Amino acid sequence: MRTRLIFGVLLAICAWAADKSLPNQAGNAKLSLSGTAITDRKLVTELMGIDLGEGYMVVKIRAVPQTLQPLRLSIDDFTLISRKNGEKSGAMAPHAIAGSGAMIVLGTKSQSGQGIGAQNSPMGIPGMPNSGGGIGNTGSVDGGMADIRTERRSTADPRLPFLEAKVFPDRETLEPVEGLLYFNLAGKLKPEHVGLIYTGPAGRLVIDFK
Secondary structure (H helix, E strand, O other): OHHHHHHHHHHHHHHHHHHHHOOOEEEOOOEEEEEEEEOOHHHHHHHHOOOOOOOEEEEEEEEEEOOOOOEEEOHHHEEEEEOOOOOEEEOOOHHHHHOOEEEEEEOOEEOOOOEOOOOOOHHHOOOOOOOOOOOOOOOOOOOOEOOOEEEEEEOOOOOHHHHHHHEOOOEEEOOOEEEEEEEEOOOOOOHHHEEEEEEEOOEEEEEEOO
């Protein structure tokens, strides 16, 4: 009787220990994941060294392949879900957060030799008032326009290098890798309010945060 009681207590302790290890990790025969969710804006800013803005959340993730062949890992494999309202956010690439640019029209000449001069036009639209040119100097074009070219010029965002330096890597690997996943969800959420879903070459895994 006493032996059974001791054995039962040991089983209970083992079960309790297993339950305590479940939050913040998930795994199967191909992949082991562990992570920490940072949902508070102030804590995200402290971690990143920059303010990403309202609604941005970060998951510090570590992935350990369990396969004999290299496993492909990518931010595209991860989705963060709010358990409050079911809203989802796929992991965001750095340039999706901090990238910017504007499409402009490069000035050329019409077939009549008149300058279009649209480099300074708002939104790159030739002929806009106060654009520093417009279509010709007289408002008319003889013979139509020739070779209108467009170009996207990027405006540097100082946050981009910080995001790129810390992002979870995209690669095939047999070695453990770690990095940050960036998400955007509305509302005031605590770590326990969100779950991380992995869907990739290793199958499907779900991490609940505490």
